[in-house]
């Protein structure tokens with residue numbers, strides 16, 4: 066048995082490298098032609114039914130406006146009902162024929178079942194499920210006085226997407242719908258003091274990459290990786306080490322020293338990618354350079370993150 070593995074260790078990399086060299090030129094042509102096709106014939110969203118979680122602010126709010134401009138019916142979910150109503154009014158002005166507001170906490174499985182049912186009963190169908198609700202964390206792992214303070218990050222960011230997806234699948238299959246999920250660049254890159262947040266986003270990416278296989282070809286999945294985008298989260302609204310969501314002015318100032326994308330631009334790019342049926346979108350695009358960097362030069366990534374970590378002010 067040991068011999069087999071020794072042999073595979075030697076032979077498999079060579080065969081794989083050879084296969085990649087042979088396949089890659091054809092794959093690139095296929096990719097290009099496929100992209101052109103999707104670019105020229107995107108989905109027409111007029112009259113489609115779109116459910117967005119986390120629509121009360123930030124990226125989710127602007128996704129609502131973008132889908133509204135394309136003439137889609139909307140179901141908007143979040144906990145702050147007043148904010149949702151304002152978003153709904155503006156979405157209606159922008160062109161959505163009917164907007165439904167549903168107050169719900171995505172980390173509660175019963176509420177997720179309920180809002181999927183409410184939307185399908187009201188509109189009679191579901192075409193896009195946008196799992197966008199999430200909370201940010203910026204905290205050195207050992208600084209939390211109680212490790213269970215981090216549990217809600219998984220509950221909202223991971224389970225808060227998985228629950229609605231589970232209940233929406235029968236309808237998405239019936240109407241050949243789509244799932245759009247807001248992961249993050251943090252899901253595949255190292256972010257100083259981002260251990261739990263990054264893990265929750267990495268879990269989403271793995272989950273939806275696997276689910277895509279099970280649901281193909283009738284349901285497609287777009288995984289979104291935003292970089293820094295203007296929203297309440299990047300204005301410092303984060304889970305603290307005490308396990309409460311508060312605004313941290315230090316983080317707010319730190320993030321706003323960086324090149325930050327407007328929420329409008331981000332939402333436009335996401336809806337365009339979803340209409341084309343793209344599997345992935347990184348927004349802004351330039352964050353993609355971090356992917357090969359991490360694979361090819363992990364030491365450099367590690368050193369620079371350690372440097373950033375060491376000069377950051379202590380977690381408040």
Ligand SMILES: NC(=O)c1ccc[n+]([C@@H]2O[C@H](COP(=O)([O-])OP(=O)(O)OC[C@H]3O[C@@H](n4cnc5c(N)ncnc54)[C@H](OP(=O)(O)O)[C@@H]3O)[C@@H](O)[C@H]2O)c1
Pocket residue numbers: 118119120121122123124125142143144145146148169170171172197198199200201221225247248249250251290291292293294295296297298299302
């Ligand atoms: N902004 C960025 O730079 C950035 C980068 C990468 C990824 N992301 C991801 O983008 C998504 C949207 O975030 P954002 O940047 O737009 O921040 P945001 O303005 O804070 O929006 C977060 C949204 O999620 C909702 N939400 C939070 N907890 C919820 C819960 N338990 N149940 C239901 N809704 C909940 C919030 O509504 P309520 O508080 O009213 O419930 C709000 O609508 C998140 O998944 C975030 O991780 C953002």
Ligand SMILES: *[C@@H]1O[C@H](CO)[C@@H](O)[C@H](O)[C@H]1NC(C)=O
Pocket residue numbers: 211212213214
């Ligand atoms: C941590 O918090 C949990 C949940 O609130 C509590 O049950 C547990 O006793 C706490 N543990 C410590 C060591 O404080």
Ligand SMILES: *[C@@H]1O[C@H](CO)[C@@H](O)[C@H](O)[C@H]1NC(C)=O
Pocket residue numbers: 280281282283
């Ligand atoms: C996809 O949809 C077609 C037509 O509705 C159906 O015949 C087919 O069984 C579906 N495929 C899967 C894998 O569900």
